[in-house]
Amino acid sequence: MTEGENTGPGARNGETDSTAVNAFNRGVIDEFRANAGRVGGKFEGFTLALLTTTGARTGIRRTTPLAYFELNGMRAVVASAMGGPRHPAWLANVRARPQVSVKVGAESFDALASIPSGIERDRLFAQVVEQDPEFGDYQASTSRVIPVVILQRLSSPSVPPFEGERARLVAWAAELRQVHDRLRQALRVAQDSAAQGRSPEVAGRELLLFCHGFCTALTGHHEGEDRELFPAIAAAHPELRDTLRYLQQDHSMIAHLVSGLQSSVDASATPVELARHLEGIAAIMESHFRYEERQLLEVLETLALDADPKRVLGPL
Known part of the structure; x- marks a missing residue:
């Protein structure tokens, strides 16, 4: 999997333009890659994913560390932005170019991202909150509906990837x-x-x-x-x-x-x-x-x- 330089969001939850946050996230990504997905400090014990998206306008590949969930057998990340008022920038990339690359632990794969809405989104988000109640706090702190992003693995290497x-x-x-x-x-x-x-x-x-x-x-x-x-x-x-x-x-x-x-x-x-x-x-x-x-x-x-x-x- 080819990954670009990270320029983005909070390690578990979102994306900002803060230089300090960017530097912190680069450290999380480096530690993740060096330890087959294991990250210490405040993220010890949590499962993280590295999500690599393609810029909606720039075409540049960006990698973002995010909390990773398995919901009824489906792989998922959440665009919480720590409960901020705006969606994280990586979500716009997913909407424009839904083929993404994902790394969880030592496993790397390409996936097709989709964003459920309405009742289905609510059902999935409730499962996220069951696994990590902090995400319920994020939703309570913002008027926007926090999206859940499903990552459908493109499993057959013999099939040319969508692009x-x-x-x-x-x-x-x-x-x-x-x-x-x-x-x-x-x-x-x-x-x-x-x-x-x-x-x-x-x-x-x-x-x-x-x-x-x-x-x-x-x-x-x-x-x-x-x-x-x-x-x-x-x-x-x-x-x-x-x-x-x-x-x-x-x-x-x-x-x-x-x-x-x-x-x-x-x-x-x-x-x-x-x-x-x-x-x-x-x-x-x-x-x-x-x-x-x-x-x-x-x-x-x-x-x-x-x-x-x-x-x-x-x-x-």
């Missing part, structure tokens, strides 16, 4: 399909619950819990697409801008429907009314998902097949 544009296209499409499937499942569960004829009080409590998770996840998913993902896709592939604009219009309509669902729950609507409302939202959401999968995700996957793996896109 450049191809990696981004594959990661975008794969992550969106996973989010769609999770949201579909959440809607199905809520519809089944509403259709079982429970009392208004019980149905209201269940729908209130559903809204807290589903509505927050859906809103965060669409806001993330509008704010970060869609502009990145449009910059790389201007021919998709009309499709992206249509999807953003859908987002506004869906946000109105979700607001209506929340109002119905707050007004203690009957189970029949709630079931009817959910049925309408589910139909519109499925139409939206299918359009996005056909007009955007399938196009991204086709572009990935056609992409020149040596091509380097400009900065996003």
Whole structure:
């Protein structure tokens, strides 16, 4: 694994421009490499990883020491930045160029990074806090949602590694399909619950819990697409801008429907009314998902097949 000079974040948690922190991190990296991943001092007993990313704008390789977790068999790091108000800079690199290199102990491997959102992110972050409660303190100290980054190992050395544009296209499409499937499942569960004829009080409590998770996840998913993902896709592939604009219009309509669902729950609507409302939202959401999968995700996957793996896109 080729690794660049570290210029970045706090050894367990984030990234700053502090010269002192940079020097400290270089010492952590040197000690890590010299001792097969074992680091003493305040990090003794913790499992660390060296994550090497490629600069989103510069193309320069940077190595960052981070706390390492295994969550349900998945490898993960966390972009906590010690609870700071901004995401660490390495996260922008991962979003732009999701192929990374990882070193844990004496093991080195390439991986494809993905960033779960909504309910899935919350579930994974809860597991992080179970393993290290300090990360719960970091989340409590900031208004931003601290991302969990999953590192899917690229295990076959005979397969050329994803790189450049191809990696981004594959990661975008794969992550969106996973989010769609999770949201579909959440809607199905809520519809089944509403259709079982429970009392208004019980149905209201269940729908209130559903809204807290589903509505927050859906809103965060669409806001993330509008704010970060869609502009990145449009910059790389201007021919998709009309499709992206249509999807953003859908987002506004869906946000109105979700607001209506929340109002119905707050007004203690009957189970029949709630079931009817959910049925309408589910139909519109499925139409939206299918359009996005056909007009955007399938196009991204086709572009990935056609992409020149040596091509380097400009900065996003």
